[in-house]
Amino acid sequence: MLFRTEIDIPKADFEIQPAxxxxxxxxxxxxxxxxxxxENRFRATVNPFGVMYNPASILHTVEKCAGVHPRVAVFTLGTNHVYILKETGEIVDNCQKRPQRLFEERELSVEECAAYLQKAIDLLKQRGLKDETSEDEAFDTxxxxxxxxxxxxxxxxxxxxSQLSKATLQLAADxxxxxxxxxxxYFPAYEIMNDELRDYRFYKExxxxxxxxxxxxxxxxFxxxxxxxxxxxxxxxxxPIREALGHKPFxxxxxxxxxxxxxxxxxxxxFEKKYGLVAG
Structure with a gap:
């Protein structure tokens, strides 16, 4: 007898490598x-310019991360709602506690969401191609x-x-x-939470x-x-090294x-020598 439905997630056709x-x-x-x-010593850069909820802001972060050259990028889409500064007509990533009257809220379409994310992917690809001509073997194209x-x-x-917003993002991701x-x-985090874990005991207060x-x-x-x-x-x-480093002695x-x-x-x-990590 089954008491829950599990999301069938096929094994990816690539593997995330050590570090x-x-x-x-x-x-x-x-x-x-x-x-x-x-925490597990992967060379991961996480939201270097703060949390970015919509695809346009995700693109903005990728544009500003000129010195970051990942082999694996993870884009987590939160919403298709954006805020546009009326004075400039530009989508802002953070309203910086300025008065709401200065902004217009708008919903991005499926096509717009996909277009912003495609630009982010293309930009990361271009950086990879530049690295291919360098002598630095740390980067994989x-x-x-x-x-x-x-x-x-x-x-x-x-x-x-909220459901409509998530549906828009799911269609854009597809x-x-x-x-x-x-x-x-595509990794179904939203589906896991709302299907496999559809019980309030799996939520915060x-x-x-x-x-x-x-x-x-x-x-x-994952x-x-x-x-x-x-x-x-x-x-x-x-x-065991992480646990030892976190040990609190009497x-x-x-x-x-x-x-x-x-x-x-x-x-x-x-460990650092084995995996080519810089001590620090």
Missing amino acids: EQMLFVGSCFADNLGRRFV GLKVIITVSPIRYAKYGYHG RLVKANPGVSS DMLHPSDQAVEYIWEK RETYFGKAAELFLEDWR NPDSEEHQKFIARTEERKRW
Whole structure:
């Protein structure tokens, strides 16, 4: 007897590598997911200019990240609503607490959402081609882009309005994946949250944001989809070191603890040397 429906997620046709160069841009769910990669020593850049909720703002971040050259980019789409500064007619990424009367709110169409995201992908591809001519072997030109829709609902739109916004993003994501075979893939974070985890115990107190347990579950599903044996071994090598670094001693000045620190630092240097990471 089945008591829930599970999302069938096919294994991706590529694997995220140990210490992968990654870029996470999007809603606060991109922060939640990206933080897992940072904590586990992947070379991940996460929302370097703050949270970006809509496809236009995601493009703006990619444009400003001239020095970031990911092999894997993750775009987490939050909403198709944008705010336009009336004075300039430009979409702003942050209203910076300025009066609402200065802005016009508008909804991007499926076509507009897909177009902004396509520009972001094309820009990352162009940077990859430039790197191909360099002598730096750290960058791989085989760009992969993972598109996901944030599972966080927006109560301010009304729940019907929130669903319409998410549907627009899902259609745009589907269009993008079909237009970029071998490059783009879709990860169903929104569907996992609203189908597999459709119980309020998986939400925070506001009944809108996923709980830590739910985010951890989605992270595990993400790993199953995009990680291979090499990335799993990388995590396994790092886990005891991370736990040791987070250890809180009863007596930090004791000789025993000083030896523990020395052993941990030695294991950390071994790990960094094995995977070509810079100590720090």
